[in-house]
Amino acid sequence: MTHTLEIKAFECVSADLGECPIWDARSQHLWMMDCRKGRIFEIDTCADTCMSWSVPAPAGAFAINEDGKLLVALKEQLVLLERTSGGLKTLAKLPESHKHLRFNDGVALDDGGFLVGTMHIHRKEHEPPKGGIFRLDCDGTFSKVGPACGVANGPNLGPFDQRLYIADSACRRIDSFAVSDRFELTDQRLFVDTDTLGSAPDGCCFDSQGGLWSALVRAGAVVRFDQRGDVSHRIDLPVSHPSSLCFGGPDGDDLFVTSIRNSERITGDGPLDGKVLQIKGVGFTGLPRPRCRIDI
Numbered sequence: 001m002t003h004t005l006e007i008k009a010f011e012c013v014s015a016d017l018g019e020c021p022i023w024d025a026r027s028q029h030l031w032m033m034d035c036r037k038g039r040i041f042e043i044d045t046c047a048d049t050c051m052s053w054s055v056p057a058p059a060g061a062f063a064i065n066e067d068g069k070l071l072v073a074l075k076e077q078l079v080l081l082e083r084t085s086g087g088l089k090t091l092a093k094l095p096e097s098h099k100h101l102r103f104n105d106g107v108a109l110d111d112g113g114f115l116v117g118t119m120h121i122h123r124k125e126h127e128p129p130k131g132g133i134f135r136l137d138c139d140g141t142f143s144k145v146g147p148a149c150g151v152a153n154g155p156n157l158g159p160f161d162q163r164l165y166i167a168d169s170a171c172r173r174i175d176s177f178a179v180s181d182r183f184e185l186t187d188q189r190l191f192v193d194t195d196t197l198g199s200a201p202d203g204c205c206f207d208s209q210g211g212l213w214s215a216l217v218r219a220g221a222v223v224r225f226d227q228r229g230d231v232s233h234r235i236d237l238p239v240s241h242p243s244s245l246c247f248g249g250p251d252g253d254d255l256f257v258t259s260i261r262n263s264e265r266i267t268g269d270g271p272l273d274g275k276v277l278q279i280k281g282v283g284f285t286g287l288p289r290p291r292c293r294i295d296i
Contacts, residue, residue, distance in 0.1 A: 018258030023248025061106035073103035092142035112293025117152020140296035146185035154204025203244025240268035247286020
């Protein structure tokens with residue numbers, strides 16, 4: 001990394017399981033979730049202040065809807081949260097129930113839909129994971145579009161090839177899929193195996209040059225992979241377990257990173273573990289994130 005980096009932590013938020021950072025260009029605020037506690041935060045990064053909302057825990061991911069409501073992936077349901085009243089409207093349900101299976105990471109899509117993967121932990125040796133990759137259309141149609149991951153994280157469409165990239169943290173790999181007109185995922189290809197980096201990949205995001213950034217949750221770092229899957233940049237961080245990341249800020253060139261203090265499976269006892277970091281001077285800009293347009 002040839003640029004001079006400036007890293008700061010926000011004081012207003014400390015999470016057990018920080019995840020799903022989203023920069024909302026409309027409000028110019030950063031959003032994130034504490035999945036273990038079921039708390040969603042809207043952070044004014046200039047003032048270092050925040051507002052928060054509660055949902056049933058554990059939660060996996062969320063997205064901002066066009067009408068200002070929040071689309072939230074709970075353990076087995078996708079719901080709309082009305083921020084003023086706190087009311088929840090169920091939109092879809094996971095088609096199978098298991099104590100170790102739940103929705104995990106998800107992302108708003110350019111067409112207004114929502115994509116979410118599942119995680120199935122505590123499996124027996126050679127037991128295939130349950131669940132899958134699911135899509136919620138704007139009209140409420142809910143369907144399975146791709147295979148199950150052990151722990152699905154960081155789904156994102158590549159800005160140039162329009163393939164879907166998704167990490168399976170349980171297998172320490174990021175794969176890409178071809179996306180059909182009906183958003184069915186085919187042609188699974190290994191993009192990168194992160195085992196040699198000493199960590200599973202967690203949350204991911206793309207920059208405007210097509211680089212894929214991922215949080216190395218076991219290595220205290222974030223890395224950028226070029227379009228060939230080679231590491232082009234690495235930033236070591238003052239947290240033990242970075243979990244996810246996004247670009248944002250007024251010019252889209254700040255990198256925000258969430259972290260873990262106690263997820264039950266992973267713990268960190270450093271002074272900044274659980275904090276949200278802002279990194280300036282990365283030398284890249286991100287891509288604007290859409291809002292969902294769920295209207296049912």
